[in-house]
Amino acid sequence: MAIRECNGDRMKKTIGIFAHVDAGKTTFSEQVLYHTGMIKKAGRVDHKNTLLDTNEIERKRGITIFSDQAYFSYKENEYVLIDTPGHVDFSSEMERTIAILDAAIVIISGIDGVQSHTETVCDLLKHAKVPLLFFINKMDAHHANKENVMGSLKKNFDTCIDFDSLDYESLAEHSEALMEAYFEDRLDDNLFVSGARDLFQDGLIYPVLSGSALKGQGIDRFLQLLDQLTVSHDQKKELSGIVYKVRVHQGVRHAFIKLTGGILKVRDQIGDEKVTGIKRVFGGKLESIPEMVAGELATVTGLSLKVGDVFGTNQKFSYSVVPTLRSKLIFDQALSLKDVYRDMKILEEEDPALKVMYSPKKEITLGVMGTIQLEVLEALIPDRFGYPVSFEVPQILYKETIADEVVGCGHFEPLRHYAEVILKIQPGKRGTGIVFYKECSVEDLTDGQQNLIRHHIFEKEHRGILTGSEITDLKITLISGRAHNKHTEGGDFRQATIRALRQGLEQAKSVLLEPMYEAVIRVPFTDMGKVLTDITTRNGRAETVQDGDDVIIRAHVPVFSFMDYSIRLRNITKSRGRMKLKMSGYEPCHNTGDVIEQIAYDKVTDNEYPSSSIFCSRGKGYTVPWENAKDYMHCLK
Secondary structure, eight states: OOOOOOTTOOOEEEEEEEEOTTSSHHHHHHHHHHHTTSSSSOOOGGGTOOSSOOSHHHHHHTSOOSOEEEEEEETTEEEEEEEOOOSGGGHHHHHHHHTTOSEEEEEEETTTBOOHHHHHHHHHHHHTTOOEEEEEEOTTSTTOOHHHHHHHHHHHOTTEEEGGGOOHHHHHTTOHHHHHHHHTTOOOHHHHHHHHHHHHHTTSOEEEEEOBTTTTBTHHHHHHHHHHHOOOOOTTSOOEEEEEEEEEETTEEEEEEEEEESEEETTOEETTEEOOEEEEEETTEEEEOSEEETTOEEEEESOOOOTTOEESSOOOOOOOOOOOEEEEEEEOTTSOHHHHHHHHHHHHHHOGGGOOEEOTTSOEEEEESOHHHHHHHHHHHHHHHSSOEEEOOOEEOOEEEESSOEEEEEEEOSTTOOEEEEEEEEEOOTTOOEEEEEOOOTTTSOHHHHHHHHHHHHSSOOBOSSSSOEEOSEEEEEEEEEEOTTTOOHHHHHHHHHHHHHHHHHHSOEEEEEEEEEEEEEEEGGGHHHHHHHHHHTTOEEEEEEETTEEEEEEEEEHHHHTTHHHHHHHHTTTOOEEEEEEEEEEEOTTHHHHHHHHOOOSTTOTTSOOSEEEEETTEEEEEOHHHHGGGOSTTO
16 A cells, blocks of 8 residues: 655544553553653553543543543654553443544553453454554563563464564565565665555554553654554545544534545535534643644534444444443432433433433433443443432343234324324344335325335334344335325324334244354363353353364353353463453344343333324224234225
């Protein structure tokens, strides 16, 4: 990949820093800012004076929770440094950051080595095709062992190269062009650097450096290599960008945007909306700027774009890190339930993974990754909204689908209202979510009315009838409907759509789905039998591959029975076993009856999702149960 001609413009690059907890990531970031002259003194996590962990909760806990950013310059080029969360409970925040990176640095402790969460991060970076560089930290410590860390890295990245002691020949082994130049004695420093840059950008090599962030060792070499290997974006391209974060502050919505092409100015239009302000973020502070150019990050006001939205390109982003747990919010009953729900929806707008839901029992639940995230929310909510909260013990986040095709019908006709919707509902491929099709004639419903029905399908999550869990993996086809020229209003189609969908679910054979992990477990051969037995008894399935004295076990296991297995693995292998868990999707639940009994969802009292229809006779509305609704539908007569 060739570097564009800058024509005097400074190149702008976004760099993300990742690590397992306590690997020294934030300390490393502070040293980068210090060595480039952006701060006068490098902060320390234990001194609670770091620039990037600006949130009070972060300072108290000594961990990064939110992706913070800072700027620095090096050799006439500009960089945005993103310090990402290291704890697995905040993986969704970390994954959203990956979409905007030009390169990533993964910090690994020279003492603790490669951890399972580090492997998960690297997998996400590789999948997103983000060029990746490793820095082995804490090499000043007595027990640090670079050789062991390099050995672990090479098991997952066989083209890891030690750039601390790199020579021409070692790099040339990874490129035919460089090897040819080497044998012809043409491999000079310029060709060496450009060749390394191309290999790095194409993901063919993974440079490794080492040092001590605490003592500032290896930072200068890192900056030099980073500048040589990274590239930037083109300001001359059409305007394009991605929203990677949203924050609501004092009622104002800030969309955090990475501009990937063109120039965006205040008062410019994106779609039908006008940009009212652009601000740069540095260590939690905002600075107004008149414009942003390709490669830059800034907050933009005036736009309703959501996290993950893109503009100016057909590229779409989907996120693999999703919550597998749900927890009930506990708050003072003197508070307005409506107001608390509104506040939680603000948090969901900022972090879509929270999946805030309001249940028929007048309970608010949030989707979460783990107990650490709940503790952070318990500190964050009082700070943001002014009232204390707590959470119940989190439960598994189930979903529902169907096993057979049905036709659902819904009619909403109280006095002076009218809408009717007929939907064909079919099982979809696992993992596809809700897919919508239209086979309805414009003579029955206008394009606008059909699009309104589509909007109501996707405007919120719909509940299944077994446990009230979100429905998924369905093909929903609008096949017919009816409106009234005089009496149909906007909300009528919402009511008819919900009733049609629910009436179809009542007819279908519902299937409860549970979240599954894809587990990769490395254990000594002598411990293989115990682990395989555990997997079987916990309703999982596995296959094995021997690797020297170890065995690699690849398994699919229910989250329900495996979310705390790391403790068991540590005990039975005497801390020699390692496990990497990744959410792999949903499968039919192994204990459906038990779950239905435990959740005790009452579909009849769920007034938000009725299955009956409402018809009108002699100026008065009346209800028809779902079992009989088909016989009353006007479209089906």
